[in-house]
Amino acid sequence: xxxxxxxxxxxxxxxxxTLSLVILALLIPFFIGSRYVFHVGIMALMNLLLVxxxxxxxxxxxxxNLAQAAFxxxxxxxxxxxxxxxxxxxxxxxxxxxxxIVTGLVLGIPTMKVSGIYFSMVTIxxxxxxxxxxxxxxxxxxxxxxxxxxxxxAFFGHVLNATSDFYIMAIVFVIxxxxxxxxxxxxxxxxxxxxxxxxxxxxxxxxxxxxxxxxIAIVLNSVLAGLAGVLYAVYYGMLHPDAFTSAVSFSLxxxxxxxxLHSFVGILLMxxxxxxxxxxxxxxxxxxxxxxxxxxLLCVIFCPIGVGGRVEKFVRDRYVRR
Amino acid sequence: MTVMSEDKKKIDEYVLxxxxxxxxxxxxxxxxxxxxxxxxxxxxxxxxxxxAGKTTxxxxxxxxxxxxxxNVWLKGxxxxxxxxxxxxxxxxxxxxxxxxxxxxxxxxxxxxxxxxRKCLKKQPFMTMREFLNPWGKNKEKAIDILDFIxxxxxxxxxxxxxxxxxxxxxxxxxxxxxxxxxxxxxxxPAAGLNQGEKVEISKIIRxxxxxxxxxxxxxxxxxxxSSISDRIVVLDYGKxxxxxxxxxxxxxxxxxxxxxxxxxxxxxxxxCNPEGFFEHTQKTGSVYE
Numbered sequence: 001x002x003x004x005x006x007x008x009x010x011x012x013x014x015x016x017x018t019l020s021l022v023i024l025a026l027l028i029p030f031f032i033g034s035r036y037v038f039h040v041g042i043m044a045l046m047n048l049l050l051v052x053x054x055x056x057x058x059x060x061x062x063x064x065n066l067a068q069a070a071f072x073x074x075x076x077x078x079x080x081x082x083x084x085x086x087x088x089x090x091x092x093x094x095x096x097x098x099x100x101i102v103t104g105l106v107l108g109i110p111t112m113k114v115s116g117i118y119f120s121m122v123t124i125x126x127x128x129x130x131x132x133x134x135x136x137x138x139x140x141x142x143x144x145x146x147x148x149x150x151x152x153x154a155f156f157g158h159v160l161n162a163t164s165d166f167y168i169m170a171i172v173f174v175i176x177x178x179x180x181x182x183x184x185x186x187x188x189x190x191x192x193x194x195x196x197x198x199x200x201x202x203x204x205x206x207x208x209x210x211x212x213x214x215x216i217a218i219v220l221n222s223v224l225a226g227l228a229g230v231l232y233a234v235y236y237g238m239l240h241p242d243a244f245t246s247a248v249s250f251s252l253x254x255x256x257x258x259x260x261l262h263s264f265v266g267i268l269l270m271x272x273x274x275x276x277x278x279x280x281x282x283x284x285x286x287x288x289x290x291x292x293x294x295x296x297l298l299c300v301i302f303c304p305i306g307v308g309g310r311v312e313k314f315v316r317d318r319y320v321r322r
Numbered sequence: 323m324t325v326m327s328e329d330k331k332k333i334d335e336y337v338l339x340x341x342x343x344x345x346x347x348x349x350x351x352x353x354x355x356x357x358x359x360x361x362x363x364x365x366x367x368x369x370x371x372x373x374a375g376k377t378t379x380x381x382x383x384x385x386x387x388x389x390x391x392x393n394v395w396l397k398g399x400x401x402x403x404x405x406x407x408x409x410x411x412x413x414x415x416x417x418x419x420x421x422x423x424x425x426x427x428x429x430x431x432x433x434x435x436x437x438x439r440k441c442l443k444k445q446p447f448m449t450m451r452e453f454l455n456p457w458g459k460n461k462e463k464a465i466d467i468l469d470f471i472x473x474x475x476x477x478x479x480x481x482x483x484x485x486x487x488x489x490x491x492x493x494x495x496x497x498x499x500x501x502x503x504x505x506x507x508x509x510x511p512a513a514g515l516n517q518g519e520k521v522e523i524s525k526i527i528r529x530x531x532x533x534x535x536x537x538x539x540x541x542x543x544x545x546x547x548s549s550i551s552d553r554i555v556v557l558d559y560g561k562x563x564x565x566x567x568x569x570x571x572x573x574x575x576x577x578x579x580x581x582x583x584x585x586x587x588x589x590x591x592x593x594c595n596p597e598g599f600f601e602h603t604q605k606t607g608s609v610y611e
Contacts, residue, residue, distance in 0.1 A: 188460070191435055192435060194426070194427060199422060201386065205407075205418075208438065210407070316481070
């Protein structure tokens with residue numbers, strides 16, 4: 001049996017520490033008890049789900065996705081349409097997962113030969129198509145007015161109404177997804193995915209089907225974003241296309257870059273922090289976006305490998321190269 | 323494709339065989355009617371001056387380029403139009419002239435990638451127990467392979483990009499070996515290495531051949547090539563100009579001419595050994611060094 005190296009101990013420590021902090025952070029809103037804090041918590045968790053998907057697609061396989069909001073919207077609208085037409089929460093939930101898989105395949109298969117900036121352009125186009133369809137397919141999506149009065153789900157006879165209920169629901173959604181992602185990154189499949197993003201030609205030369213890996217990444221991202229969409233629809237109870245603009249997609253990419261394109265630890269740390277920062281910067285009125293942009297810019301300039309990348313590098317420098 | 327019985331015999335004789343392979347880029351023929359066969363357990367070197375088409379030949383054989391005409395056979399199967407990852411899965415793995423490493427993967431992860439498929443079939447995801455010790459079984463095997471190549475003790479968890487150049491070269495070979503190949507294509511494994519490292523890598527290559535893997539090697543260092551190869555094929559301007567045992571090939575006036583860029587007679591190549599070849603090409607101005 002192999003002995004663990006100091007590096008492994010440290011990495012495991014970093015993971016344990018991060019997980020403990022996350023658990024602690026999740027409990028904070030219950031201590032404060034304010035509706036606004038719960039709301040911010042829900043937004044942070046929703047963003048975490050979206051950035052986790054983005055991390056798989058953009059961080060691991062290197063396909064810059066600039067239309068995460070579109071994947072998110074498809075989940076939200078898919079769920080709302082199903083629930084409004086009388087289906088149960090569970091049916092709508094599984095339909096959203098299926099829709100995510102189909103969307104991933106529809107986007108992934110035809111773009112098999114497109115990469116780099118061209119793939120980013122494809123995603124921008126995809127985002128616009130989704131937005132225009134949502135805006136113009138009046139009968140199905142409600143057009144510019146969107147969908148209103150989405151029925152609240154009930155579990156064991158309890159209808160979700162309080163903000164804390166939705167917060168708990170967000171935790172129930174996000175924690176398994178994050179754990180799945182952690183398992184996935186450390187699996188054989190996750191490793192092959194990471195390799196295909198790192199060097200396509202070399203990974204093919206050792207037997208990795210990079211096309212398959214790309215499609216898997218897009219499908220996983222699509223499903224995770226779809227689940228975030230379900231959360232959105234359940235929480236807000238109404239939808240409109242303006243909530244899913246490309247500006248939202250860009251802010252999610254910012255969170256990914258600041259957290260670290262290759263560091264899931266960074267994503268876990270920085271996505272909630274940036275989501276909270278964005279909310280609390282509202283106090284600065286119209287300066288909110290400028291301050292947020294400066295913070296992100298400073299992070300990118302002084303920490304191009306992301307906060308998570310910096311943390312991992314610190315651990316590696318300190319405990320491996322001695 | 324219908325294969326004549328004589329061809330069939332030839333295809334069966336070699337573990338890897340190219341038949342009249344031509345590769346054209348627009349009006350330029352980078353390879354012209356190249357027919358090279360690699361026997362089981364053999365170490366075959368492909369040499370030639372810069373621009374001879376050696377790497378193009380490897381790219382065609384490994385499926386990165388599709389040959390304009392001709393065929394490539396691996397273990398009796400036509401792989402001319404086969405995708406690179408399928409070729410790798412069939413048992414032929416390659417390394418790259420310009421370092422091909424996974425920048426953001428650690429040494430051990432990098433080796434585990436080559437083993438991912440066999441493990442994927444058995445277990446796509448891991449159990450909770452394996453979570454804190456990922457790729458457990460693979461890891462032990464990866465350590466064995468790294469030990470086989472040698473020199474990686476204590477740096478298994480280092481990022482590939484942080485390794486010294488020589489180690490990155492060794493790592494490429496280790497990663498290829500992890501895929502359990504029957505045929506290994508090594509594209510200039512000694513390029514950029516010092517004399518000591520070249521001796522070391524020569525030993526590693528011989529060790530790989532003695533473990534039963536057939537190796538095709540591209541290398542510029544004639545001394546190294548002639549000391550370790552069973553057979554040498556020489557390419558010049560995309561054409562095959564010599565094929566034989568090292569002793570004969572380095573004394574071939576056509577080969578020496580290709581290297582120095584002007585005609586040379588057999589009498590001028592003295593002594594007829596790697597040193598003589600080296601001295602002559604140095605004296606008269608080799609086009610490759």
